[in-house]
Amino acid sequence: MIRLTYISTARGNLDAVATSDLLAASQRNNRRVGLTGLLLFDGVRFLQALEGDEAPLLATFARIKADPRHRACVELGRAEVETRGFGDWDMAWQRVDAGVSRETLVETVDRLVAQVPDANTRALFMSFARIDRHAA
Numbered sequence: 536m537i538r539l540t541y542i543s544t545a546r547g548n549l550d551a552v553a554t555s556d557l558l559a560a561s562q563r564n565n566r567r568v569g570l571t572g573l574l575l576f577d578g579v580r581f582l583q584a585l586e587g588d589e590a591p592l593l594a595t596f597a598r599i600k601a602d603p604r605h606r607a608c609v610e611l612g613r614a615e616v617e618t619r620g621f622g623d624w625d626m627a628w629q630r631v632d633a634g635v636s637r638e639t640l641v642e643t644v645d646r647l648v649a650q651v652p653d654a655n656t657r658a659l660f661m662s663f664a665r666i667d668r669h670a671a
């Protein structure tokens with residue numbers, strides 16, 4: 536199995552309807568091909584981890600990279616893994632802006648990455664959650 540992480544920048548304003556459409560399609564497709572993962576979105580950037588067998592994962596990632604809803608998709612890591620860290624979720628999703636206190640967010644994301652064996656991947660998601668988005 537492979538675990539792959541990337542970061543990207545949303546194109547235009549993705550509202551709640553657009554993001555729930557995106558998530559529904561992702562979960563449906565991922566369930567079909569046995570992919571699991573986590574997607575964080577702060578209104579500007581996406582941070583996503585995908586894990587599963589290499590062939591369906593790379594086919595999915597190729598579709599994701601070509602998706603006009605975001606741009607500047609940069610792969611941050613790709614590794615062979617023995618076990619799933621996001622085993623319960625076709626694609627777990629968390630908005631990390633607006634309305635939720637940073638403490639709550641950090642706790643939520645901490646829970647979402649708790650089973651990920653790789654410390655670098657956990658740290659990546661935690662630092663994305665910890666960014667102070669109210670800073671000037």
Ligand SMILES: Cc1cc2nc3c(=O)[nH]c(=O)nc-3n(C[C@H](O)[C@H](O)[C@H](O)COP(=O)(O)O)c2cc1C
Nearest residue numbers: 557560561562564565581595598599602604605626
């Ligand atoms: C940030 C982002 C993350 C995405 N994640 C996934 C994903 O995990 N799985 C997936 O199948 N599609 C994902 N997509 C959607 C794909 O780009 C593509 O639209 C979709 O797979 C097409 O599926 P459909 O042919 O069933 O509509 C993502 C798109 C974006 C912009």
